[in-house]
Amino acid sequence: MTRPQKFRLGDLLVQDGLITPIQLDEALQQQRASGRKLGQVLVDKQWITEAQIAKAIARQIHAPFVDLSRYPLRPDVAQLLPEAHARRLKAIVLDDPSSGLVVGMADPTDIYAYDELGRLLRRSIDMAVVTEGHLTVALDRVYRSTKEIEGLARELTSELAELESDLGDLLGIESTSNEDAPVVRLLYSVFEQALRSRASDIHIEPQEKALRIRYRIDGVLHVQTEADGKIAGAVALRLKLMSGLDISEKRLPQDGRFAVRLKDGTVDVRISTLPSQHGESVVMRLLSQSAGMLDMDKLHMPQGMRGALERAIAKPSGLILVTGPTGSGKTTTLYAALNALNTTERKILTAEDPIEYRLPGLNQVQVQEKIDMSFERILRAALRQDPDVILVGEMRDKVTAEIGLRAAMTGHLVLSTLHTNDAASTPARLVDMGVPAWMVALSLQLVVAQRLVRTICPSCKTSYTPTDQEMAWLRSVVTEEEAVKPLWHGKGCADCNHTGYRGRTGVYEYLEMTLPLIEALGRCEPSEFSKIARQAIGRNTLRHDAAQLALQGRSTVAEAIGISAQVDA
Numbered sequence: 001m002t003r004p005q006k007f008r009l010g011d012l013l014v015q016d017g018l019i020t021p022i023q024l025d026e027a028l029q030q031q032r033a034s035g036r037k038l039g040q041v042l043v044d045k046q047w048i049t050e051a052q053i054a055k056a057i058a059r060q061i062h063a064p065f066v067d068l069s070r071y072p073l074r075p076d077v078a079q080l081l082p083e084a085h086a087r088r089l090k091a092i093v094l095d096d097p098s099s100g101l102v103v104g105m106a107d108p109t110d111i112y113a114y115d116e117l118g119r120l121l122r123r124s125i126d127m128a129v130v131t132e133g134h135l136t137v138a139l140d141r142v143y144r145s146t147k148e149i150e151g152l153a154r155e156l157t158s159e160l161a162e163l164e165s166d167l168g169d170l171l172g173i174e175s176t177s178n179e180d181a182p183v184v185r186l187l188y189s190v191f192e193q194a195l196r197s198r199a200s201d202i203h204i205e206p207q208e209k210a211l212r213i214r215y216r217i218d219g220v221l222h223v224q225t226e227a228d229g230k231i232a233g234a235v236a237l238r239l240k241l242m243s244g245l246d247i248s249e250k251r252l253p254q255d256g257r258f259a260v261r262l263k264d265g266t267v268d269v270r271i272s273t274l275p276s277q278h279g280e281s282v283v284m285r286l287l288s289q290s291a292g293m294l295d296m297d298k299l300h301m302p303q304g305m306r307g308a309l310e311r312a313i314a315k316p317s318g319l320i321l322v323t324g325p326t327g328s329g330k331t332t333t334l335y336a337a338l339n340a341l342n343t344t345e346r347k348i349l350t351a352e353d354p355i356e357y358r359l360p361g362l363n364q365v366q367v368q369e370k371i372d373m374s375f376e377r378i379l380r381a382a383l384r385q386d387p388d389v390i391l392v393g394e395m396r397d398k399v400t401a402e403i404g405l406r407a408a409m410t411g412h413l414v415l416s417t418l419h420t421n422d423a424a425s426t427p428a429r430l431v432d433m434g435v436p437a438w439m440v441a442l443s444l445q446l447v448v449a450q451r452l453v454r455t456i457c458p459s460c461k462t463s464y465t466p467t468d469q470e471m472a473w474l475r476s477v478v479t480e481e482e483a484v485k486p487l488w489h490g491k492g493c494a495d496c497n498h499t500g501y502r503g504r505t506g507v508y509e510y511l512e513m514t515l516p517l518i519e520a521l522g523r524c525e526p527s528e529f530s531k532i533a534r535q536a537i538g539r540n541t542l543r544h545d546a547a548q549l550a551l552q553g554r555s556t557v558a559e560a561i562g563i564s565a566q567v568d569a
Helices: 007-015 021-033 038-044 050-061 085-089 112-120 131-144 144-160 167-171 182-196 227-242 303-314 330-341 375-385 398-409 426-432 435-444 468-477 515-523 527-535 541-550 557-567
Strands: 091-095 100-107 124-130 199-206 210-217 220-227 252-262 265-276 279-287 317-322 348-354 364-365 389-392 414-417 444-457 461-464 487-490 502-513
Touching: 007 038, 007 050, 021 038, 021 220, 038 050, 038 227, 050 124, 050 131, 085 091, 085 112, 085 131, 085 468, 091 112, 091 131, 100 112, 112 124, 144 220, 182 199, 182 210, 182 220, 182 227, 182 252, 182 265, 182 279, 182 375, 199 227, 210 227, 227 265, 227 279, 279 303, 303 317, 303 330, 303 444, 303 502, 317 330, 317 398, 330 348, 330 389, 330 444, 348 375, 364 375, 375 389, 375 398, 389 398, 398 414, 398 435, 398 444, 414 426, 426 435, 426 444, 435 444, 435 515, 444 487, 444 541, 444 557, 468 541, 468 557, 487 541, 502 541, 515 527, 541 557
Parallel strands: 100 124, 317 414, 317 444, 348 364, 348 389, 389 414
Antiparallel strands: 091 100, 199 210, 199 279, 210 220, 252 265, 265 279, 444 502, 461 487
């Protein structure tokens, strides 16, 4: 392909009828004042999209436009151009035919970048046009910092092998902020990539001959890299130093917490170590401190469920329980409710282990068993602090449950979590813990049971023909009229790392304690009450809600069947 030629983007867009001359003049004035590119100004003003600009440029220079959100990228081909150069030149190698490399460029008018690509790749280049937004996502997916992490791991292995190397320098022990220590640079790369990949957890696992690093993304573990097993001890030691754990104790599990300051802000990390056959296994939960996501509108609850929760939190007293297994989004739901309650007229106290979200205006207390700062002790003290709303991180035993229920009976609104399989069995579970049935009946207002399902990637979403097994399951949950609706899944693309899924959403069922249910709980055995509660819930179950998400095209039947298996277990 011939070397690209310069042209005036604004004139091109006006010529194609995509913007008006008046809009161009206004954008040019803003461009001169801000120093930003004209295209960015136009997109920010929502007069045009990135894709429209890219397609107009492609037509002008007679090059193809490539939608990277749907393009099947090949990592081995893309990595012909090193990551640092790809990001600097805003380019990605798309294909490697015999005629020459096909390279997608976000700014194909950049003659310097075109010449630099030719020099770096040492091949003839056929140019394609891509949008900068999709290019950034594609680069994150293709490279995933694997090369950088592997390189840092090799560097650490090499330096550990040199007997004359000072171990303190390698680990950054002399100063906990020593960013030049090899293990520190390795870990920071791991954290940076975990955040870019939307990972909720990082697993660092020593194997017989390797150290495996995995990320949990949308509830599923993915291998990030494998390094020499010799560095496992150094990595575990540095993490224990960062979290203030006992570095001399390698025989017992330990738990801690620390904060990491990265390019995009600070992230809180909850760490757990466990001695294993080949060394200490370390798992880190990345705790988001963003209050922006704590909005009930973003929970996508069914209308009936949303109404029941709003009615419950509007009451001055009572107990609201959210149930489900670990990692089902219980804390997010509770904090969305707290966010709605968080006004200057209310005093809100929380007792948590750990504090996962930090909201201005709340009085949040961390459970610390080592100094006898237990849920029970915090709750007893909290009741003397004149609170209106109390959040108890988890009702773990009879004592904690009774204190919470008594607080709900004496004019406080109490929110908490409990590990039960569904909403119907939750009141009976409290009774089984030893709490008097009359206390549960008088205090409990609402039970929400929830799970998380993966949502279909919007970039590669397509309809498909379900299997006989999927159709049989669907017909067992929804009506025949609903079961004939088209079903969707993700084919897999660069945006979703070829999984077909991107992000997760909640699946819910709820039990609102009406007068008949309160009377039934007072007179029935726990097992008998659970049957009555299930009749009250009717079809509005976790299984049915998951099936509805599949019929709406937001999730898949496979994910819904997975939820069904969890509930039936």
